[in-house]
Amino acid sequence: xxxxxxxxxxxxxxxxxxxxxxxxxxxxxxxxxxxxxxxxxxxxxxxxxxxxxxxxxxxxxxxxxxxxxxxxxxxxxxxxxxxxxxxxxxxxxxxxxxxxxxxxxxxxxxxxxxxxxxxxxxxxxxxxxxxxxxxxxxxxxxxxxxxxxxxxxxxxxxxxxxxxxxxxxxxxxxxxxxxxxxxxxxxxxxxxxxxxxxxxxxxxxxxxxxxxxxxxxxxxxxxxxxxxxxxxxxxxxxxxxxxxxxxxxxxxxxxxxxxxxxxxxxxxxxxxxxxxxxxxxxxxxxxxxxxxxxxxxxxxxxxxxxxxxxxxxxxxxxxxxxxxxxxxxxxxxxxxxxxxxxxxxxxxxxxxxxxxxxxxxxxxxxxxxxxxxxxxxxxxxxxxxxxxxxxxx
Ligand SMILES: C[S@@+](CC[C@H](N)C(=O)[O-])C[C@H]1O[C@@H](n2cnc3c(N)ncnc32)[C@H](O)[C@@H]1O
Numbered sequence: 001x002x003x004x005x006x007x008x009x010x011x012x013x014x015x016x017x018x019x020x021x022x023x024x025x026x027x028x029x030x031x032x033x034x035x036x037x038x039x040x041x042x043x044x045x046x047x048x049x050x051x052x053x054x055x056x057x058x059x060x061x062x063x064x065x066x067x068x069x070x071x072x073x074x075x076x077x078x079x080x081x082x083x084x085x086x087x088x089x090x091x092x093x094x095x096x097x098x099x100x101x102x103x104x105x106x107x108x109x110x111x112x113x114x115x116x117x118x119x120x121x122x123x124x125x126x127x128x129x130x131x132x133x134x135x136x137x138x139x140x141x142x143x144x145x146x147x148x149x150x151x152x153x154x155x156x157x158x159x160x161x162x163x164x165x166x167x168x169x170x171x172x173x174x175x176x177x178x179x180x181x182x183x184x185x186x187x188x189x190x191x192x193x194x195x196x197x198x199x200x201x202x203x204x205x206x207x208x209x210x211x212x213x214x215x216x217x218x219x220x221x222x223x224x225x226x227x228x229x230x231x232x233x234x235x236x237x238x239x240x241x242x243x244x245x246x247x248x249x250x251x252x253x254x255x256x257x258x259x260x261x262x263x264x265x266x267x268x269x270x271x272x273x274x275x276x277x278x279x280x281x282x283x284x285x286x287x288x289x290x291x292x293x294x295x296x297x298x299x300x301x302x303x304x305x306x307x308x309x310x311x312x313x314x315x316x317x318x319x320x321x322x323x324x325x326x327x328x329x330x331x332x333x334x335x336x337x338x339x340x341x342x343x344x345x346x347x348x349x350x351x352x353x354x355x356x357x358x359x360x361x362x363x364x365x366x367x368x369x370x371x372x373x374x375x376x377x378x379x380x381x382x383x384x385x386x387x388x389x390x391x392x393x
Contacts, residue, residue, distance in 0.1 A: 007031055020056050035066050054084070054089065064099035086110040090110070094138040103173060113282070116286075121287065132279060136232045141170035142173050149355055154223075155223040156179050157229035158229070158230055164181050179203040182207065193205055206219075228256065231260050234329075248339060260389070262332055264384070271293075278290065294308055294323075304330065305329075308327060309321075344389045346388070348362065
């Protein structure tokens with residue numbers, strides 16, 4: 001949770017009612033979070049009562065609520081509780097609790113499990129599964145705007161946006177910014193545009209190839225002021241060396257700040273062949289999801305190339321949702337080397353400093369005898385880092 005987040009606590013249903021009433025009446029402002037704990041429980045309510053309470057909660061929190069996992073409940077009880085929360089505007093796809101987009105007035109339906117219960121694996125929406133297990137829910141443009149390096153941004157570009165969580169969620173907190181999303185995938189575009197956006201939101205979702213110079217020229221013409229592009233989920237790993245070089249050159253020529261989500265340094269041969277991403281509500285409904293190594297493209301420690309697919313399965317069948325046959329797990333030193341060839345400045349987000357810091361300064365605070373275990377990216381972002389590339393001014 002962000003250190004400056006505001007929290008209200010309710011230990012009983014009566015206390016929760018008092019908290020909500022004080023916010024509804026305008027006596028208190030909405031906090032980021034409400035912690036529901038002790039004798040205050042959502043699971044004891046009948047569905048209609050819970051729905052009414054969740055709707056009040058939705059209007060009274062900016063980010064969401066936290067509630068302990070109830071032990072001893074059955075799979076069907078847990079699933080019913082999860083589905084009723086998800087249908088009423090909150091999900092726990094990130095790591096922070098049950099959330100909605102910051103300050104969003106829209107009660108979105110996040111229940112992707114109902115489609116499975118009705119029609120089995122054939123019924124599920126691949127984009128909703130992607131969003132539940134891989135979507136970026138823990139950070140938004142706010143995390144970058146809080147840094148002195150990126151505090152003055154007018155346009156947010158999300159290339160290779162896919163399900164576009166970053167742009168969509170960011171716009172609720174910063175509706176004053178212009179949002180330009182693009183991807184090759186028309187179905188993803190439709191799914192993102194079908195989500196609720198604030199009236200008057202300055203946003204568009206284009207169809208375009210991130211390696212096409214004309215696409216970037218168009219993006220630059222459509223941008224205003226200072227621009228920042230963010231590519232999430234390490235999607236630049238879809239590219240080979242030449243393409244990655246071109247991507248860095250194009251991005252940094254057409255936006256002011258070009259940010260990639262990058263992994264903690266790792267060896268491809270150490271990656272688990274199956275990364276089981278099954279969420280509790282999936283298991284309770286009877287299916288599983290994982291990223292599974294492509295047997296024909298085993299990890300190559302020289303090239304860092306590997307292949308994998310996103311798969312779901314249940315007792316009866318298996319379905320492949322997305323395939324990534326050529327994925328290069330580009331490591332930070334290689335990205336820095338390419339940036340040096342292009343004479344770019346490279347910084348990384350160091351949360352302890354609260355800013356993007358030149359990569360050359362990494363480790364400079366180390367004392368003799370200290371071991372460098374990992375890059376001090378952050379605690380909040382759990383296993384990922386953010387590298388910023390820009391032209392030297
Ligand atoms: C792994 S998904 C990541 C989606 C999103 N960035 C996120 O953080 O969840 C990769 C996305 O890149 C898109 N993509 C692949 N090649 C592309 C290209 N050459 N130009 C634009 N988009 C591309 C795919 O359609 C897909 O939506």
